[in-house]
Amino acid sequence: MKTDGSAWQLKVRCLGISTHWHPVAFLRQDAGVARSEGLATQSRIELVAGEKVVTVTLNMVTDHFVGEGEIGLSDAAVSALKVRDGDLIAVRHAAAIDSLHHVRGKLYGHQLGRQAIQEIVDDIVAGRYSDIMLAAFVTACAGRRLDVREIADLTAAMVQSGQRMHWEQPMVVDKHCLGGLPGNRTTPIVVAIVAACGLTMPKSSSRAITSPAGTADTLETMMPVNLDDTAMRSVVERCGACMVWGGAMALAPADDVLIRVERALDIDSEGQMIASVLSKKIAAGSTHVLIDLPVGPTAKVRSEAEAKHLAGLLVEVGRELGLVVRTHVSDGSQPVGYGIGPALEARDVLAVLRQQAAAPEDLRSRALDLAGLILEMGGVSGPGLGRHKAEEVLQSGQALDRFMAIAQAQGGFHEPPRAVYRHEIRAERDGVVSFINNRFLSRLAKLSGAPADPEAGIDFRARLGMRVSRGDLLYTLHAASPGALSYALEFLALHPLEVKVEGEFV
Amino acid sequence: MKTDGSAWQLKVRCLGISTHWHPVAFLRQDAGVARSEGLATQSRIELVAGEKVVTVTLNMVTDHFVGEGEIGLSDAAVSALKVRDGDLIAVRHAAAIDSLHHVRGKLYGHQLGRQAIQEIVDDIVAGRYSDIMLAAFVTACAGRRLDVREIADLTAAMVQSGQRMHWEQPMVVDKHCLGGLPGNRTTPIVVAIVAACGLTMPKSSSRAITSPAGTADTLETMMPVNLDDTAMRSVVERCGACMVWGGAMALAPADDVLIRVERALDIDSEGQMIASVLSKKIAAGSTHVLIDLPVGPTAKVRSEAEAKHLAGLLVEVGRELGLVVRTHVSDGSQPVGYGIGPALEARDVLAVLRQQAAAPEDLRSRALDLAGLILEMGGVSGPGLGRHKAEEVLQSGQALDRFMAIAQAQGGFHEPPRAVYRHEIRAERDGVVSFINNRFLSRLAKLSGAPADPEAGIDFRARLGMRVSRGDLLYTLHAASPGALSYALEFLALHPLEVKVEGEFV
Secondary structure (H helix, E strand, O other), X not given: XXXXXXXXXXXXXXXXXXXXOOOEEEEEOOOHHHHHHOOOOOOEEEEEEOOEEEEEEEEEEOOOOOOOOEEEEXXXXXXXXXXOOOOEEEEEEOOOOOOHHHHHHHHOOOOOOXXXXXXXXXXXXXXXXXXXXXXXXXXXXXXXXXXXXXXXXXXXXHHHOOEOOOOOOOOOEEEEEOOOXXXXXXXXXXXXXXXXXXXXXXXXXXXXXXXXXXXXXHHHOOOOXXXXXXXXXXXXXXXXXXXXXXXXXXXXXXXXHHHHHHHHHOOOOHHHHHHHHHHHHHHOOOOEEEEEEEEOOOOOEOOHHHHHHHHHHHHHHHXXXXXXEEEEEEEOOOXXXXXXXXHHHHHHHHHHHOOOOOOOHHHHHHXXXXXXXXXXXXXXXXXXXXXXXXHHHHHOOHHHHHHHHHHHXXXXXXXXXXXXXXXXXXXXXOEEEEEEOHHHHHHHHHHOOOOOOOOOEEEEOOOOOOEEOOOOEEEEEEEOOHHHHHHHHHHHHHOOOOEEEEOOOO | OEOOOOOEEEEEEEOOEEOOOOOEEEEEOOOHHHHHHOOOOOOEEEEEEOOEEEEEEEEEEXXXXXXXXXXXXXXXXXXXXXXXXXXXXXXXEOOOOOOHHHHHHHHOOOOOXXXXXXXXXXXXXXXXXXXXXXXXXXXXXXXXXXXXXXXHHHHXXXXXXXEOOOOOOOOOEEEEEOOOOOOXXXXXXXHHHHHXXXXXXXXXXXXXXXXXXXXXXXXXXXXOOOOOHHHHHHHHHHHOEEEEEHHHHXXXXXXXXXXXXXXXXXXXXXXXXXXXXXXXXHHOOOOEEEEEEEEOOOOOEOOHHHHHHHHHHHHHHHHHOOOEEEEEEEEOOOOOXXXXXXXXXXXHHHHHHOOOOOOOHHHHHHHHHHHHHHHHHOOOOOOOOHHHHHHHHHHOOHHHHHHHHHHHHHOOOOOOOOOOEEEEEEOOOXXXXXXXOHHHHHHHHHHOOOOOOOOOEEEEOOOOOOEEOOOOEEEEEEEOOHHHHHHHHHHHHHOOOOEEEEOOOO
């Protein structure tokens, strides 16, 4: 039924189809609106329900499961429009997306202006970009194609696109690790130490982008992390800190859309990575941020030169936007701790906090380095004295107490799950561990099911330079299903030399 | 039901959902295979039916329209697998796409090697790339990021990816126009003239990429153009030429996939454009190709310098691959003929062939230029004498006869359709037409419904420098539906100055 010159009204039919984030509508080929408006499969159309406007991709159907005068909606479209079966919604052509022409300009080497970037980010947040358009934007900015000005503008636009938190405290500290190093899960330990020393650290973390676990994935195996703004503030008030998933707070929401596309492509664009990190920090109200840059041949940052380049950009973009950024370059040559995957990494974190003899020393030491630097940035300890203070707080049990208090405030602590399906990989000869490919380990952990299956991943026991005898355990694959385990083993069979044991005298 | 260690068998349910080219499968959230294999919405999975293997995107459903033990398929999946309701097919994880790592390398500025390009093209043709991955590849190659070596390798890989035609004749001529100029529909006229002179010209044309009509779209309003190989050969045997749609012949099929993505982004990547043009020519068995490069401020090629750059690449890549390429730079400052849109352009072509007084002189003259150059390349006329010969053949009626013979051989001639919905745009003042934005006209014609609606587009009567009085007709919008017409008018209202009339003394 047509109501005015520009929109048709159709009855909603919720189809119960989960197309993930991507809203999709289904319309009969013989529908009047399709003929009259020239709609076809893959048309981008706007659905209007009251104040809500959502851009969806159209699929034409020939079958009977959408009736005459009806429009079928996927789950994402239903929840975005907040409609039910039988509700009337209006259908119209999606407006042309003018900001795409800035993306095309970038492809041809033009600099993106502040206004152009804001328009792109606004269109992305409004859901107007299709997958193809999102991938073009991500790709056009990848490599080193964004300069400092563009990165600062992108960061500001991302902050602008979502909520922004304000704190009463004049100083709010935070940390971030520029990923790529499996198992490097220092955050929960650092937060616990820093908060125990009286600093304010409302930590929000991301889920995995291209890695087998993000800090939020790891934390979620021990406590609820999907807190809303009110709940989060109440935790910070009580404990001086929190450990939540950033995505639940609608901070820099454009970032989450871009991350999904980067994940599908398995790329991190330098400029978008910096904007992603700093926009979340600024939106979360941080004033002082420590950024850890692990460097290694198979880490995300591969050389000292690259680390220096990134550190320069981070500090400079931070300065442009009024954020104090300090960087810390660390060893990224091999995994940290034993676990690679949400629950396995959580076990390492707990072992350190609980001061168990089996706790991974490398994870403990890294967490103390970072906590110490933050204590110095925050004026708790003088220059060079932070690490000692951090160690004291860990040994005294104050850090563990603070961690448990935070978990309690967020909804309760639970032990991380254990995988049912496991497979041990043992040394095939006597020798020395001479090579470890971090990227391979990440991929293997992902093929085992991490991070979607929290218990999946790798319990990695080998270390560079470690002497092993034939039959010694190198690592154990953990999986939630036999399918995932055999998938990982197939991949392993194709790439047998990414963790290498060589004879000492060869 | 599980049959072996790596694949599950499910019963096909054809859902009658048209997702365009993109094959999609629907599976119940509680299906055993989903739980066991860790499948989720957006998972890429492989479906196997006998010898056919198709990669599809998975959507999980909660509703009842896919039963237990069933898998629902979109039309594209059904036709790719050649299955019916109730057939059993196997389901497994899609293999990791190794060629994506070459795409990532390109993003970081590495040159693509021959083997890398072949692997990417093979994966694209096999349907293994999702929209996101396709867009990343297109974008990574856009701008001027492919060098001659890469373009030649991409061209060869595209030829390799599909069928290749062979002709008995030692010389097979062809032409191509590097688009961007609305209404420049010389091909049918050139083919008719050249074939009437005894040269072999098995012309296959593309549909529109970013323009409101491709040659194939225009031809289809007058004759069938979807011919298979046998039918096409029979036409060429009888008439010395044909005018068909290239996509039906599976020549360089990777190109059609890439073109779909370029269309969604409204970009033409230089390297992919050259590979697209030359791969189709080589796969079609051409030996000599004339390429028309219209140059103008709003044409696809905007400057003489750019035309020279492109001409150099075209000749060089052609030489690498054993193809004789000649280029011709022409005026691209304004539309050619009156029509912009499939049927409207077809009317212009027929007017020229029929030598009607109202035929557009510019279209006639351009067609004669190009036909003359091909007659010279083909040795029919000496240097400088081709155009005169071409004019003779047009005036004698031989060209029209040959055109009609070809249409007859392809399945029969019919007059192009006329649009029911029209709107005239008239001059708002006395003056001179001082500016015409070709890109604006293309967009306006597309918003009117071209090329999906063949009768839609613009009948454009203004010319640069033309004197007009207030109320004189500038152009007429044609549309197949009131919705499309009002959509175009809305856009026009937002951009009123793209065809400008200025007072003579202002």
